Amino acid sequence: MSITRSTSRHKPASRKSSFSSSPTRTSRCRRRLARWYPSTILSIWTSRPLAASAAHGRIVSTVKSSLRKIAATLASLTWRDFSGSARARVAELLLDVFACAAEGRRADPYPDFIPGSDGDASLWFADTTRDPSHAALVNGTLAHHAELDDGNPRASLHGGVTIIPAALAVAETTGATGEALLAAIASGYSAAVACGRPLKNGIETHRLHAPSMVGCFGAAAAAARLFDADEDIMTGALALAGTLMPLGPFESFTRGASVKDLYGGYPAYIGVQAALLSRSGVHGPDELFESKRDGVGAFLGHAATPAFELDLDEVMHVELKPWSACRSVHATLTALEKLLPITVPITSVHVETYAFAAELSRDADA
Incomplete structure (x- = not known):
């Protein structure tokens, strides 16, 4: 990998730059950098092959990470790739989250909670529209208020309030077809559990609320699909979701703090933002789950031990709550x-x- 550096702003043009790729100087540079950022620099200055991404001009590993492998599949799925049972289940999950949102709107816990700018995405059961990120935030928050939204114990996922609001908001904005919307929702549930299962134990060990975290992956996957993401943009969206996901302390849950309702809406907001940022060229770390020190597994104190598995029938593991409770x-x-x-x-x-x-x-x- 060759590096060029302009020096005209700092030195006379006639002077040569002191930067050199000689072995001695390069070794010295490596040692200095390794003292500053050991794990990051040592991973860069090894024999790992690197290649530039044509999509955004960034440097990525040519060896596919777990996240990139999942992203490649997610970007290529169609509605027909899902089983008939899974397709029918998505329709049930849509009806369920609408019922939860209707109860949240009836209770109207936050009458002034309508942030964001004007846009084409509807606020459910209200004659108002907002930009897709904030529509997802409001709708997911209201749908989570009654504690009746769906759950998947395989990754402690509440997909109804994190994935569906993001998907619907983007679908309205882009004018997506019904099949594209349903495929995005099903893909979001699959992505959230594939990324969330390796983190579940670490999240709970650290007394954090898993749904508010793993839901970001599903929301990002669903939103990115509706923006017609390719493999690169889907990878970026998932990586950003894992980088930007909130910490959801369980104290909000056990103490009855009202911020707990945002544990539904905020992941939906993060997911839409992650997809938008990835489209604009901002990218998270592809190997988010590979490193014990750097990735989200290390952040939580646990390596990502369970295997990544993208189950296209993941929606069949979703449970609908009979009780308004955890x-x-x-x-x-x-x-x-x-x-x-x-x-x-x-x-x-x-x-x-x-x-x-x-x-x-x-x-x-x-």
């Missing part, structure tokens, strides 16, 4: 319902659950 208490509520009617006095109730749910309950009671 999934962790649904088994208990279902068991209680089956005991009804209770005709004898209750002296005590003993509940057994998994450790993470018990810890959350203790925090809420503290």
Whole structure:
């Protein structure tokens, strides 16, 4: 890789630049840089082959990362690639999130919460439009308010409030067909779980709220598809989603802070922004999941141990909530319902659950 550097702004034109690619000077430069940014520089100054991307003129590895492999598939999918069962399930998920949003709009918890500029994307159940990013933010937030939106325990994903608002907002803006919209939604669910499963354990270990984080990947994938993203732009959108995803502390959940509602809408906003930024040439790190020190796996303190797997039937793993509550208490509520009617006095109730749910309950009671 050759590097040229202009020196006319700093030195007389007659003077030669002190920059040289001689082995001695290069080695010295490497040592200095490695002291400043060890993991990043050492990964660059190795024998890894590099190539320039024609799409944005950036430098990327010619060895495909996990993220890029997923992106290549996501960019090429069509609605016909999904099974009949998956296609029918997407329609059910659309109806479900609309019902959640209708309840959120009825409660109207944030009457003045309509940020953003004018655009072509609708705010659901309101005679107002906004730009796609902010429409996704508002719609996802309202749909999450009632705690009834869908869930996928494989990656702790709430795709209905993170992926669907982003997809619909971009589809309205671009004039996408119905099939393109549905394919984008199905792709978003698959992408979110493929990227979210390797992070799930690390997220929970750090007491963070997984849906607010992994939903960014699905929203970015869905939005990028509706912007007709190729492999490069899809990779960039996913990488940006993983770089910009919010930290969702569980304290907002256990303490009843109203910001918890934004754990639905904000990932949708990030996803649309990630797709837009990638289209404009901004790019995140392709090898986000490869490094134990640099990627999101290292950020969470866990390597990305589960294999990346893009399941085109991922929507079939989605659960619809019967109760307006966190999934962790649904088994208990279902068991209680089956005991009804209770005709004898209750002296005590003993509940057994998994450790993470018990810890959350203790925090809420503290």
